Amino acid sequence: MSVRDYATIERRSPGMRPYASHTEGGRRYTAEPEWGWDGDRYDLTLRRTEEAPGELPRRRLFRGRYCAVTIARLLELLAAAGFVRVERRDEAFFQPLVVGMAA
Numbered sequence: 001m002s003v004r005d006y007a008t009i010e011r012r013s014p015g016m017r018p019y020a021s022h023t024e025g026g027r028r029y030t031a032e033p034e035w036g037w038d039g040d041r042y043d044l045t046l047r048r049t050e051e052a053p054g055e056l057p058r059r060r061l062f063r064g065r066y067c068a069v070t071i072a073r074l075l076e077l078l079a080a081a082g083f084v085r086v087e088r089r090d091e092a093f094f095q096p097l098v099v100g101m102a103a
Contacts, residue, residue: 005096006068011037027052040068071096 015035022029032047046062071088078086078100086100
């Protein structure tokens with residue numbers, strides 16, 4: 001599974017982490033995430049805007065609450081659940097990968 005490296009993320013509220021916008025079929029899409037921290041949990045509000053020439057912009061909000069489990073802790077939990085050869089892989093993807101095999 002791909003996971004975030006929460007041990008390296010600054011935990012400030014609100015935390016803005018802008019994504020790059022992209023254009024597809026003449027429409028421009030922008031995503032603006034805002035993180036609000038509460039200990040090892042955070043609330044995410046993602047504002048997605050779609051813009052097209054001659055049209056009013058359309059904005060949608062997505063919200064969720066997440067647990068910021070560090071990769072070290074995730075490796076411990078997977079091993080305790082019976083997975084073997086559990087390891088972190090950094091070279092294959094833009095975020096860390098955690099892999100393991102069921103015993």
